[in-house]
Amino acid sequence: MIKRTIEKQVNKYRRQYPVIAVVGPRQSGKTTLVRHLFPDYQYLSMENLDIRHMAEEDPRGFLDDHGKHLILDEIQRVPDLFSYLQERVDLDDQSAATYVLTGSQQFLLMEKITQSLAGRIINFHLYPFTVDELYGLTLDTDFDSIFSIKSKRVGQTGHLDIYQILLTGMYPRIHDKNLEAGKWIENYVATYVERDIRHLVNVDNLKLFENFLKLCASMSGSVVNYAALSNAVGVSQPTAKKWLSLLETSGIVFMLPPYFKNFKKRIIKRPKLYFTDTGLLCFLLSIRDEGQLQHHPLFGSIFETFIISEFYKRLHHVGVIPPLYFWRDQTGNEIDLIVDRTPAPLPIEIKSARTWNTKMTSGISKWPGFSSKTTPAGLILYRGDIPVGKTAQVPVVPWACL
Secondary structure: OOOOOOHHHHHHHOOOOOEEEEEOOOOOOHHHHHHHHOOOOEEEEOOOHHHHHHHHHOHHHHHHHHOOOEEEEOHHHOOOHHHHHHHHHHHOOOOOOOEEEEEOOHHHHHHHHHHHOOOOEEEEEOOOOOHHHHOOOOOOOOHHHHOOOOOOHHHHOOOOOHHHHHHHOOOHHHHHOOOOHHHHHHHHHHHHHHHHHHHHOOOOOHHHHHHHHHHHHHOOOEEOOHHHHHHHHOOOHHHHHHHHHHHHHOOOEEEEOEOOOOHHHHHHOOOEEEEOOHHHHHHHOOOOOHHHHHOOOOHHHHHHHHHHHHHHHHHHHOOOOOOEEEEEOOOOOEEEEEEOOOOOOEEEEEEOOOOOOHHHHOOHHHOOOOOOOOOOOOEEEEOOOOOEOOOOOOOEEEHHHO
16 A cells, blocks of 8 residues: 555544544545555445435444444444434543544535534544655655755756646556556546535536536636636536535645734635646646646646645645745736745745746745745745755745755
């Protein structure tokens, strides 16, 4: 099994909570992870019709028969079971990690947790592989290590093909079984639309939703515009908001809020949209090979999506809610990523070019908090292979150095 960063967090807190929950997108490796970390626990999948029927018909008897130390996979399929779990852990509140739950449909799972298991459960969010996990690099262990420059990686990662990484994506099953990425993702999309969406929202026209999904792909890295989305697809703005919220809560996309010192503005201003996995993103953009990817007009946005999603996943995997933002002023100056950290925010610019030039630092120099005396004043991540230090006003490093 490929080691996951989140293992350290699960092992750290497993003795402090009676219920452990691992949620995330479908096929992100949740079942494999919990069965690896809890090898002595009995595994019960609610996808199994017989098991699900027993849990639905007689939940109290179901839990009596199986006792403690259970892995309950896809538990959102039996929502009534949450109340009975609450009863069990309240009667035996000294037991640690009595139940381990997994769920793909985060929105259903989290709603039931709020109602029944608040204070009794700790939640972990697992996403597809990060580059570090997949290629066996040194895993980040905390917030600061994620944003530290790892210069020694220049030699370690020289063999990595960024086009192949973007095109294939990071879903574990593709790499574990050495599957053809395009065909697997095609089936993943069909399953997601047919199986999940149809049962969770009233989508009369699945083709319409598929068009919506593809349009969202073309907007990855852009500020969300609900009016443009609804007009282009032919649905109302409330429907567009509902569908986009569904994609977000199921882990397909995430939102990057704008950065303001006034915290209220971060909430009310329009965010940027990003896909969690570039393999899925490329498939939705009808990119099928490296040649198409190299010359695609959205290549810059795809590369930006990859870098920001890497930070987003790494932060979740070390147990941190990502404090990530973008910045844009009234004159149109913009910085791709702002990391809100102490003692000062860290601005990061992402460049898909392979050759460094002095213009790469122009955006960060317009950041209100910029100072060449601050270390670091900011950071430029680019697609090249050579770190640029003394000759650049702001450190310019290859993307693989983080």
